[in-house]
Amino acid sequence: MFVVTLSFAANKAEAPQHMDGHNAWIRRGFEDGIFLMTGSLQPAAGGVVIAHNITRPALEARLGEDPFVAENVVSPTILEIAPGRTDARLDFLKA
Structure with a gap:
């Protein structure tokens, strides 16, 4: 699983003009x-973003499709986590 932080970057002020595309990108992530x-x-x-069921290279490619990333509104940092112990409600993450 992955935790991705999207820290505001140089073009933060351009966020409003890319919000619709960013929200569509988020919607696709959930739909997929x-x-x-x-x-x-x-x-x-x-x-x-917390993501799973994806490889790191595929996640990197998906992040590149986010208009916020493509337009330097945010800069992504990917943390890859190998879940060990979880609450029973999150056992699916260990698969």
Whole structure:
């Protein structure tokens, strides 16, 4: 599984003009069964994505399709996690 932080970058001010495309990108991530959670980094620092069922190279490619990443509104950092111990509700992450 992966935790991706999307930290605001040089073109942060351009976020509003790319918001529709970014939201469509998020919607596709959920529809494809890749994204488990998205949200905002507080206070107003960017966003975060929790993803699974994807390889790192495929995730990197998907991130490149995000208009926020493509237009340097955010800069992604990928943390790869190999779940060990989980609450029973999250056992599917260990697969």
